[in-house]
Amino acid sequence: MAERVISVSGAPYDGHSREAALESAATLGFTHFEPAFIVGYTEPFDETAFTPSEMNSWRSALRSSGLSCHAMSSHIDLGFEDSVEVFTGRMAFAAAIGAKVIATNAAARQREATFRRNVETILRRAEAFDIIVGLENPGDGSDSLINTARDGISLVEEFGSPFLKLNYDAANTASHRPDMDDLAGDGILALPESAHAHIKDVRETDEGWFFCDIGDGKVGCERLLAAIAKLDSLPVSIELPLRLHRNRQAQPVRRQDPVPLSTIEDSLARSLKVVRRALNHNQ
Known part of the structure; x- marks a missing residue:
């Protein structure tokens, strides 16, 4: 039985260099790193982030750190006219650095028709890259094609492709x-x-939601x-975007300054211990 992959997302390291993040993750005992390209969660970027x-x-930096990449987060709305072109480039990038799963949002419900057309093409290309598209539920309060687990299950089952699964969070x-009582x-x-799951936790206050x-x-992460733990090898990634919170309108708000590396490491170390213990991980 293959050992379960426990990655750390790049999201906690927002504002720190790639090299610093990889060195930190390796020092903490992670074996896998999940690059995160998420608008609103991380430093601004454009498609030049995915050039050869x-x-x-990235391949050189991962190799130098001794870490591997199993998953990459690169969220876009797949319901725009240019989504196929944009996401194809990101799938190619993810596959080239070793990822087997690329996480993205599905689409706003108002763009459902275009989403469905686009996904047919995206899945053919995902098969060529041998990478699974992991649809992730959003957190911004909008009306998405995946608002709850049941939405995601229905969507994935409808397409019936081994290259389209969920990356539920x-x-x-x-x-x-x-209003969801049982997260x-x-x-x-x-x-x-x-095909993959993001693991993070959140507290709710009068100002919003803080990771x-x-x-x-x-969240009830223990449950x-x-x-x-009952699933033999479902890979997970610890994603703690400590630099941001969501306000009462569910919109992400980033702090002006990056979170100190020592604070990030303390939180990740505690969280990794909890996850490993719960999953009976032997490292």
């Missing part, structure tokens, strides 16, 4: 659908159709992780 030269830089649902239960429901150490928030 950047691809080679139960913590996103906290701000996306604040962990929703996340557990998504697991059979998931915190895994196990210290309202979710216990369910994941």
Whole structure:
């Protein structure tokens, strides 16, 4: 049985260099790093982040750090006219640096027709790249094609492709659908159709939703992780975007300054310990 992959997302390291993030992740004991290209979560970027030269830089940096890449987050709305072209470039980049899963949002419900046309082409190209598209539920309160696990399950089952699965994130649902009473239960429901899962936790205050150490928030990560532990090899990634929170309108708000590296490492170390213990990980 293959050992379960536990990655760390690049999101916690927002504002720090790639090399600093990779060195930190390796020092903490992670074996896999998930690059994160998420508008609103990380430093601004454009498609020049996915050029062949950047691809080679990432491959070199990963190799130097001793880390591998199993998943990459690169969220876009797949319902725009140019989404196929944009996402094809990102799939090529992800596959070239070793990723087997690329996470993205689906689309706003108003763009459903274009999304469905686009996905047919995207899945043919995903097969050529041998990479799974992991649809992730958003956290911004909008009306998406995936607002809850049931939405995602229905969408994935409808296409019936081994290259289209879920990358469900139960913590996103906290701000996306604040009336959801059982966040962990929703996340557990998504697991059979998931190729990967983001693990993070969140506290709710009068100012919005603030990300915190895994196990210290309202998601119910212990239950979710216990369910994941029963699945032999579902890969997960610890994603703690400590630099931002979501306001009461569920919009991301980034702090002006990066979170100190020592603070990031303390939070990740505690969270990794919780995840490993829950998943009976032997490292």
